[in-house]
Amino acid sequence: MAVLAAIVVALGLPLLKPSSDSDSDSSSATPGQGSSVRPPAPSLPDRAPPDSSQQERRGPLDEADGVVPDGSTVLDDDVPAVANLDADLLAALRRAAPEAADDGVAFTVNSGWRSPEYQNQLLRKAVAQYGSEAEAARWVATATTSPHVSGDAVDIGPDEATAWLAEHGAAYGLCRIYRNEPWHFELRTDAPDRGCPRRYADPTQDPRMRP
Helix, strand or coil, X not given: CHHHHHHHHHHCCCCCCCCCCCHHXXXXXXXXXXXXXXXXXXXXXCCCCCCXXXXXXXXXXXXXXXXXXXXXXXXXXXXXHHHCCCHHHHHHHHHHHHHHHHCCCCCEEEECCCCHHHHXXXXXXXXXXXXXXXXXXXXXXXXXXXXXXXXXXXXXXXXXXXXXXXXXXXXXXXXXXXXXXXXXXXXXXXXXXXXXXXXXXXXXXXXXXXX
C-alpha cells in the first residue's frame, strides 16, 4: 500500500479515502439525486368537489334566488319569486286577488319560487332550528322535492288572506295542501268542480316528498 501511495502522489492524483461511512453519501445527496426516492406530491383535483359551490352559496342570498321583498303581491312581475311561479298558478292567484280585495282582503306573497340554493339554505336552517332532519322535514322539503323550487307553490299572508283562500280558494283551484302550513297553496285544476283534496298532516305524509 505504501508503494501504491507513493505512485499516486508522484502522479499528482488525489488520494481516495476509505468509504467507512457510506451512509453519509445518501444523506448529502442533492435534491435532484434524492427526488427519485421521495413520494410524489399529491396532485390537485382538476375541479372542485361537487358540494363546494353549495358551500360558497351559504352566504346571504338575494331576490334572484327567490328572496321576497316585504309587501310583495301576486302582481309584482319584477319579483322573481312571483314571476317564476307556474303560469297557471299565478293566473289563478291573480283571478282570486281582486275578489278578495272586494272583501277587504289583500294577498301578500311571503314566499313563492325559490332557487335550489335558497331551498337548501332553508333546509339547513330548519335542521338547526328543529334539531334533526326528520323534524325539519315536517316543514321544509329538499331542493329536489320542493314544489317551491319548481314554481308550483306559494306561501300567502296575512292570516286574513289565508282564511279567505281556505274558504274561497277552491273556486280558483287554489288549495291548502298541509294542515300544519295554512299559508301554503298549490293549484289543483279539478278543485272548482270536485273541491280541494284532503290535506296531509305535514309534508312527510306527501308521497311527492319521498325521493
